[in-house]
Amino acid sequence: MKKIDIGKSGLKASEIALGCMRMAGLEVADAAKSISASLENGIDLFDHADIYGGGKSEEIFAKAIRELGVKRENIIVETKCGIRPGISFDFSKEHIIGSVENSLKRLEMDYVDLLALHRPDTLIEPEIVAEAFSELHGRGLVHHFGVSNQTPGQMALLQKYSDQKLTVNQLQFSVMHTGMIDAGLNANMTNDPSVNRDGGILDYCRLHDVTIQAWSPYQYGFFEGVFLGNEKFPEVNKAIDKIAKKYGVTNTAIATAWILRHPAKIQTVVGSMNPKRLAEIAAGSKIALTREEWYEIYMAAGNVLP
Numbered sequence: 001m002k003k004i005d006i007g008k009s010g011l012k013a014s015e016i017a018l019g020c021m022r023m024a025g026l027e028v029a030d031a032a033k034s035i036s037a038s039l040e041n042g043i044d045l046f047d048h049a050d051i052y053g054g055g056k057s058e059e060i061f062a063k064a065i066r067e068l069g070v071k072r073e074n075i076i077v078e079t080k081c082g083i084r085p086g087i088s089f090d091f092s093k094e095h096i097i098g099s100v101e102n103s104l105k106r107l108e109m110d111y112v113d114l115l116a117l118h119r120p121d122t123l124i125e126p127e128i129v130a131e132a133f134s135e136l137h138g139r140g141l142v143h144h145f146g147v148s149n150q151t152p153g154q155m156a157l158l159q160k161y162s163d164q165k166l167t168v169n170q171l172q173f174s175v176m177h178t179g180m181i182d183a184g185l186n187a188n189m190t191n192d193p194s195v196n197r198d199g200g201i202l203d204y205c206r207l208h209d210v211t212i213q214a215w216s217p218y219q220y221g222f223f224e225g226v227f228l229g230n231e232k233f234p235e236v237n238k239a240i241d242k243i244a245k246k247y248g249v250t251n252t253a254i255a256t257a258w259i260l261r262h263p264a265k266i267q268t269v270v271g272s273m274n275p276k277r278l279a280e281i282a283a284g285s286k287i288a289l290t291r292e293e294w295y296e297i298y299m300a301a302g303n304v305l306p
Contacts, residue, residue: 001042001285004265007167008209009144011113013076015260016285017045018278019215019271023060024053026273031064037275039070041282047170047213047269048107049080049118050099058106066108078114079103080148080170082121089121096132100141116146116170120154130162137164146170148215152204159208169205170213171198173266175236175258175301176220176227180212186306193303202264212266214259218252228255239300243293249283254297256284261294 001014018038023031035046048058058079065075081099084090100115115136117129136142146168147155159166173180180202186194205212220227227233228240228251237251244254259268270281289297299305 001044001282002260004211004267006114006144006267007146007165007211009165009167011076011144011167013045013267014043014285015265015267016043016256016282017047017078017213017267017269018043019047019269020057020061021049021052022057022271022273024056026060028060028063028067030273031060032067033275034273034278035061035064035070036068037278039075041279042285043278043282044074045076045078045113045267047078047080048103049083050103051083051085051118055102055106058103062106062108072109076113077107077109078116078168079107079112080116080118082118089119089123091117091121091124091129093128093132093135096129097135100136104141111141111143114144114146114168115142116148116168117150119149120147120151124154124158126158126161129158130164133162133164144168146210148213150201151199152201153199155204155208155210166208166210168211168213168267169201170215170269171201172216172219172222173212173214173259174217174219174227175240175255175297176233177216178298178301178303181262182303185303189306191306206264212264213269214266215269217259217268217270218255228252233301236297236300236302239297243289243297247287249287250280252277252280253282253284253287254289256281257287257289258294258297260284261289 003012004015144167145164148170182193183196240251240254
């Protein structure tokens with residue numbers, strides 16, 4: 001598994017990460033199998049959030065890690081905070097610090113390698129968030145910081161006040177969710193793909209050494225379903241299946257390789273808990289799609305180059 005430098009921070013992690021949202025629905029023994037399969041295939045970054053299963057995902061992960069005897073220094077753990085389900089977003093100092101402390105208790109750990117703010121909070125007071133970050137870093141509870149689903153302006157506002165560099169931004173990205181690249185490809189056009197909906201977040205992250213972590217890499221829409229093998233999308237599946245046959249891998253590996261091919265060095269966060277599928281996904285790290293193959297898949301997804 002290839003490694004990338006997360007945000008040029010010196011933190012080296014696998015270019016594929018395991019998103020642990022679905023771990024809340026597993027028994028500890030099954031969670032251990034998922035973690036073991038991840039590690040066997042070179043995946044060493046595990047992505048959590050305080051709201052995943054109401055905290056249960058973190059608890060089960062901790063028990064599974066203990067059962068496996070995995071050393072803390074051999075894994076990279078990321079968690080997120082800032083969403084109060086059914087209530088609000090909350091980037092207050094008290095909520096951020098309290099969330100991290102509670103996550104660490106559930107994870108049975110002294111620190112997390114990464115903390116990301118979970119979606120934007122329009123009531124953010126960047127000075128207050130900066131204070132929270134400084135305290136968490138000073139206490140050794142969090143080593144690196146980031147955000148999710150934020151625009152360049154939102155990131156720049158927070159970075160203006162924070163001494164802690166923002167190293168990651170989690171953004172939805174897949175073959176069937178390509179907004180962050182569509183506008184750039186359609187620059188100086190008046191068609192719908194030319195509409196810049198995210199402020200040029202791809203270029204911003206590349207310019208500022210922020211690692212994009214792609215979530216829902218096999219989904220279309222907003223949790224509407226998986227596009228792979230879906231009869232709604234015959235052309236893109238035909239293209240992916242053809243290329244998968246050429247390389248002797250599954251369609252999942254090719255959908256992963258498509259993301260990894262981008263020179264922005266996007267880290268792919270996958271949510272499967274199936275050990276066999278995790279091995280299939282990891283195979284995508286070994287495939288370097290050609291420029292022609294990458295664009296073939298992009299256009300088969302319904303995109304038209306200007």
